[in-house]
Structure formats: structure tokens, C-alpha cells
Amino acid sequence: MTTQDSIILPKAVDKLRDEFPILHQEVNGHPLVYLDNAATSQKPLSVVESITNYYLGYNANIHRGVHHLANLATEAFEKTRKKLAAFLNTPDQREIIFTSGTTDSINLVAQAWGRMNVHSGDEILVSMLEHHSNIVPWQMLAQEKGAVVRVIPITPKGEWDLTDLNQLVNAKTKIIAVNHVSNALGTINPIEILIAEAKKVGAKVLIDGAQSVVHFEVDVKALDCDFYCFSAHKLYGPTGVGVLYGKAEVLEAMAPYRGGGEMIHTVSFSGTTYNEIPHKFEAGTPNIEGIIAFGAAIDFATSLDKDFVQSHEHELLRYATEKLSSIEGLKIYGESENKVSVISFLVDGIHPYDLGTLLDHQGIAVRTGHHCTQPLMEHFGIPGTVRASFAVYNTIEEIDMLYNALLKAISMLK
Amino acid sequence: MATIEERQQEIISEFSMFDDWMQKYEYIIELGKDLPLLEEEKKSDDLLIKGCQSRVWLHADYANDGTIHFKADSDAIITKGLVSLVIRVLDGMPAKEIAQSDLHFVNDIGLSSHLSPTRSNGLASMIKQMKIYGLAKM
Numbered sequence: 026m027t028t029q030d031s032i033i034l035p036k037a038v039d040k041l042r043d044e045f046p047i048l049h050q051e052v053n054g055h056p057l058v059y060l061d062n063a064a065t066s067q068k069p070l071s072v073v074e075s076i077t078n079y080y081l082g083y084n085a086n087i088h089r090g091v092h093h094l095a096n097l098a099t100e101a102f103e104k105t106r107k108k109l110a111a112f113l114n115t116p117d118q119r120e121i122i123f124t125s126g127t128t129d130s131i132n133l134v135a136q137a138w139g140r141m142n143v144h145s146g147d148e149i150l151v152s153m154l155e156h157h158s159n160i161v162p163w164q165m166l167a168q169e170k171g172a173v174v175r176v177i178p179i180t181p182k183g184e185w186d187l188t189d190l191n192q193l194v195n196a197k198t199k200i201i202a203v204n205h206v207s208n209a210l211g212t213i214n215p216i217e218i219l220i221a222e223a224k225k226v227g228a229k230v231l232i233d234g235a236q237s238v239v240h241f242e243v244d245v246k247a248l249d250c251d252f253y254c255f256s257a258h259k260l261y262g263p264t265g266v267g268v269l270y271g272k273a274e275v276l277e278a279m280a281p282y283r284g285g286g287e288m289i290h291t292v293s294f295s296g297t298t299y300n301e302i303p304h305k306f307e308a309g310t311p312n313i314e315g316i317i318a319f320g321a322a323i324d325f326a327t328s329l330d331k332d333f334v335q336s337h338e339h340e341l342l343r344y345a346t347e348k349l350s351s352i353e354g355l356k357i358y359g360e361s362e363n364k365v366s367v368i369s370f371l372v373d374g375i376h377p378y379d380l381g382t383l384l385d386h387q388g389i390a391v392r393t394g395h396h397c398t399q400p401l402m403e404h405f406g407i408p409g410t411v412r413a414s415f416a417v418y419n420t421i422e423e424i425d426m427l428y429n430a431l432l433k434a435i436s437m438l439k
Numbered sequence: 440m441a442t443i444e445e446r447q448q449e450i451i452s453e454f455s456m457f458d459d460w461m462q463k464y465e466y467i468i469e470l471g472k473d474l475p476l477l478e479e480e481k482k483s484d485d486l487l488i489k490g491c492q493s494r495v496w497l498h499a500d501y502a503n504d505g506t507i508h509f510k511a512d513s514d515a516i517i518t519k520g521l522v523s524l525v526i527r528v529l530d531g532m533p534a535k536e537i538a539q540s541d542l543h544f545v546n547d548i549g550l551s552s553h554l555s556p557t558r559s560n561g562l563a564s565m566i567k568q569m570k571i572y573g574l575a576k577m
Contacts, residue, residue: 053460376515378493378560379468382553383517386460394492408494408514437465438516 037333041418044069044325048418055388058423058430063208063236063367063414064392065258068322072261075321079314086310088287102313105320106303112323113253113270114244120276122303123316126267127235128158130254131202133269133306134231135162137282138252139200142229145171148197150228152177152185153404154207154214157397159233163202177203179404183210183359190222198228205237209396209412210359211367213237220250229275235259239416240338240365242331251275257315262322266315269306276302283308334417338366341415341424348428352435358410366415369396372431375438377411383434384411389427443536446528447544454548463549464517471520477512488564493518495561499572506531507572511565518560521545521553525562529569537573542566 042048045067050057059067079101085094087102110118124130143149149163153176160174167174175193178186194201201223206213216232223230231252234243239260245253252275256267271279281288281299285308290298299305345368349355354373371377381393394409395402402409413427441449457463477486477496488495493515500508509530513519528544529537545551554563 376493376518378515379517381492383464386464409492437461437468 038418038420045418052388053386058389058426060413060415060427061390061392062416063412066239066261066416069261069325071325072318072321075318076314079317087313098313101317105316108320108323109268114246115270117273119302120270120273122269122271122306123311124267124269125265126256127233127254130267130269131159131233132162133282134252135166137279139166141280143170143172143199146197147172147199149174150177150193150198150201152203153179153401154212155204156208159202159204182361183212184361185214187218194222194226196226198226200229200231202231204233206365208236209398209401210369211364212359212361213363213365220248245270257319257322260322261325262319263315266312266319273302281305285309329417337417338415341419342366344421345424348424352431358405367412369410369412371407371410372435377409379438380411380434383437384430387430389430443528443532443540450524450544451547467520468516470523471516474523477510482512488561488568493560495522495565497565497568501576505533505576507534507537509569513561518562521562522565525566534573534576538570538577
């Protein structure tokens with residue numbers, strides 16, 4: 026970090042923190058240090074206000090109304106689709122499907138695409154780094170179809186071990202479903218390699234982007250993946266909404282998997298015809314206020330200076346890694362050179378629950394446990410880790426507070 | 440012998456001497472370290488009470504006089520300390536009293552957050568299991 030940066034950065038972060046009123050509070054008599062951003066990010070004022078504005082100004086059901094409020098609501102709702110298309114760099118808004126989150130998006134593909142295209146003896150490829158949300162839907166599909174779920178192993182550093190890639194991706198592989206960034210370790214995975222490999226055998230690729238979009242730009246056209254999904258709430262947006270990007274020709278060939286209003290063209294008892302994409306996959310009244318606020322979250326995310334986000338998060342990760350590594354008996358899980366600002370760790374002989382409890386009493390919010398990645402924890406032979414995950418609004422001072430609180434907790438537990 | 444209520448009052452009065460959270464937790468951690476708990480071979484899966492965050496093993500012995508003796512353990516030291524307090528209150532008590540007990544002391548000493556479902560540390564499930572053991576012999 027240059028001298029100039031070190032003067033500019035704290036000011037920029039201070040200004041940014043003003044957008045997040047929740048950060049300015051005390052917890053257990055200490056200033057709140059929120060380091061659980063990989064679980065959910067905090068929300069800026071603009072996102073919170075967009076929900077209030079909707080309910081105070083133009084609440085109405087969307088798409089079918091002819092009245093003024095319905096038009097306003099539909100316009101705001103569809104504007105988010107446009108923003109998301111631009112955010113992911115697709116020119117075709119029909120490729121943006123609203124879901125309730127990453128989990129819902131994955132289930133949609135596993136059911137609507139998977140049940141049509143995966144058959145007995147076929148293979149589905151996931152990795153050891155997956156969240157349960159990107160394991161269980163595929164296991165359910167595999168069980169129903171008599172297909173096999175195969176797993177990309179990892180190296181001790183927490184990176185994919187692609188030594189046997191030729192064997193893992195083969196003629197039987199129908200879909201590869203992997204995360205872009207590991208939620209438990211922070212590893213940024215080389216998804217480009219898998220996408221290229223999948224093309225050789227005609228397999229589809231789904232990328233779970235729940236942990237990536239808040240840290241760096243994603244271009245689905247450059248990646249050329251078939252599906253990409255993420256949740257709003259890890260990107261400054263509200264809970265309960267997310268997105269599934271899918272290539273138009275792939276989505277068009279898929280049958281809908283939930284029936285109801287909105288997704289139909291005509292309904293009669295002699296037969297029903299379905300709506301076009303994206304509405305074919307959006308049965309029922311959606312989470313309108315959530316999707317409007319999702320748009321405000323995209324606006325907020327894109328308003329941040331990319332270089333600032335990258336350099337600040339990089340500095341937070343570098344400093345935290347240096348400080349935490351200096352603690353005797355502390356082991357960091359996930360030591361890839363390519364990581365987002367996440368540190369998973371354990372201290373010799375101390376259970377993560379104990380550390381998490383004593384950190385909470387000092388105002389530090391971290392996550393403890395298996396992070397919904399039980400196979401990964403089992404692989405490492407540990408019950409779980411303590412995970413500190415940093416956002417652009419975190420500060421170097423907060424890492425010092427984490428460090429000091431950790432020393433105190435360890436001295437109490439040893 | 441002290442009743443369940445008397446044992447709870449004893450704990451509440453012990454905890455009233457602590458000025459801050461650190462003293463309180465240091466004491467719980469000591470309890471966790473001191474308690475002679477289950478031997479490794481007894482930590483079998485059928486005694487395991489699963490929590491998402493930490494695990495608890497609970498072993499119950501029915502005595503001929505209708506009382507129940509408990510032994511328990513946990514992989515997390517704070518959970519273990521809390522477990523030892525619950526055992527101190529319920530151990531050796533008549534089955535019926537265990538089944539009908541109201542363990543208000545956890546709340547009174549300011550540790551009720553450890554019983555909340557979001558903690559999922561196995562403690563709440565352990566208390567429930569102890570009461571089920573009591574109910575079975577009522």
C-alpha cells in the first residue's frame with residue numbers, strides 16, 4: 026500500500042460506513058465488528074429505502090394490472106431484470122430468471138433441466154468445496170434417475186485438484202455444478218478450465234456465484250457457462266430473492282417445474298400452454314419489494330469503484346492473514362493464492378464454538394461451525410472452523426480488534 | 440439432600456458474585472475442564488446428541504430407588520461447563536422430578552442464549568433428553 030492510499034482509504038471507508046447505519050452500534054458493551062459478511066452482507070440505506078418507498082408509494086401486483094400503481098410496480102420490477110442483465114453482461118433480459126436465492130436457482134436447474142436430461146448411469150460433477158445447496162439437489166436428482174454424483178478432490182491448500190480431470194469429465198458427464206468461490210475457505214476456483222472441459226463432452230455447466238459477485242465482476246458471456254446464480258442478500262440486497270442466469274436456448278428447451286399464475290399462456294382443462302422465458306419459470310406473485318430492492322443493491326454495488334473494492338479487500342485479507350498467522354497454534358484453512366477476503370481458521374485444542382462465543386462477548390461477529398460444507402470439514406477431519414469474512418466497509422482497525430479479542434479468548438480457554 | 444430448586448438457587452447465588460462476563464465464562468470454562476466426564480469409548484453414536492455447533496454425549500443410569508444418574512460430555516468446553524451445571528442440578532434426582540423440572544437457573548444467570556435454537560450447541564436437546572429419561576420411569 027502506498028502512502029497516498031493509506032491516507033485516502035480510511036476516509037473512503039468511513040464515508041461508505043455512513044451508508045450502513047447498522048454498523049454503528051454496540052454489542053455487549055463493545056463497538057460492533059461485523060465479520061460475517063459471507064453469511065450475509067449488511068444493507069445500505071438506499072436498499073432499505075427502496076423497500077419503504079415501494080410500500081409507501083406504489084405497492085401493487087405486477088404484470089397484469091392496467092392501473093397506475095401496477096404499472097409503476099411492474100416497471101420497477103422489470104428494471105431490476107435489466108440491471109441484472111447488464112450486471113452479468115448479457116444483452117438478453119429473458120436470460121434473467123428471478124428466484125428466491127441461490128439454493129432455489131440450483132433446485133430449479135436440477136429439477137427443470139435435470140429431470141429431462143439426466144438418466145440412469147449419467148454423471149453429475151461437483152467439487153469437494155461445495156455448499157450443501159450445491160450437493161443435495163444433485164443427490165436428489167441422481168437418486169431419482171439412477172445417476173452418479175462425482176466429486177472433484179482438493180489439495181491441502183484448499184484448491185481443486187484437477188490431476189484426473191480427463192477422467193472426471195467424460196462422455197457420461199451431463200452437468201458440472203461448482204461454486205465460483207468457496208464459502209468456507211474463500212478459494213476462487215478456476216471455473217474457466219471446467220467450462221472448457223465441459224464443452225469437449227457436451228456437458229452443461231452451472232456456476233454457484235453466491236460468494237463471488239460481491240467481490241469481483243462476472244461476465245457470463247465471456248465465461249460462456251450455461252447457468253450462473255446468486256442471492257441478493259450477499260450483495261447488499263434483501264433476503265428471499267436471487268437470480269438464475271441461463272442461456273436462452275437452454276432455458277427455452279426446459280419444461281417449467283412449478284405451475285401457477287404468471288407462468289402460463291392459456292389455461293384450459295383440455296390443456297395448458299406455457300408462457301415464454303423468463304416468465305415460464307416465475308410462477309406465482311413474486312417477492313416484488315425484494316426484487317425492487319435487489320435493483321437498488323445492484324445500483325449500490327456498481328456505484329463502488331472497482332479498483333477501490335479490490336485493493337481494500339485485498340489489504341484487509343493480507344493484514345488479517347498476517348496478524349492471525351502470528352498467533353501461536355492458529356491454523357488457517359484455505360491457503361490459495363487466489364482468495365476473496367475470507368479467513369477460516371482453528372486454534373489448536375480449542376473448539377470453534379468456544380471461540381465464537383467469547384468473540385461475540387467482545388462485539389465481534391464471526392461464523393463458527395461447518396458452514397454447510399460437512400463433506401469439506403470431514404475431509405479436513407475437523408468439526409468446523411471460525412470464519413471471518415470481510416466486506417468493503419470493514420477496516421484495518423476492526424482486524425486489530427478481532428486480533429486482540431482472539432488473544433483474550435484464547436487466554437481464557439487455554 | 441437438596442432439591443432441584445435448592446440446587447438451582449445455589450448456582451444462582453454463586454453466579455451473582457461475578458462482576459462481568461469474563462469472570463462468569465472463566466468459571467464455566469473451569470467447570471468444563473474440571474468435570475470428570477465420559478471416557479472416549481463411551482462416546483458412542485447412540486449417546487450422541489447432535490447440535491449443529493457442538494456435540495454432546497449423554498449417558499443415563501437408572502438406580503433401583505427410582506433416581507437417575509447422568510454423565511455427559513461435549514467437544515466444546517463452554518458447552519461442557521454448562522452441561523456440568525445442568526448435571527449438578529438433575530443428577531441423582533427422582534425420575535418424576537427430572538421430568539417435571541423447570542431449569543430457570545440458566546436464564547437467571549444470564550446464559551439463556553446458549554439454549555436458543557440458533558446456537559444449536561446440543562445443550563437444549565440434552566435437557567430435553569434428560570426429561571425424556573425421567574418420563575420413561577415416572
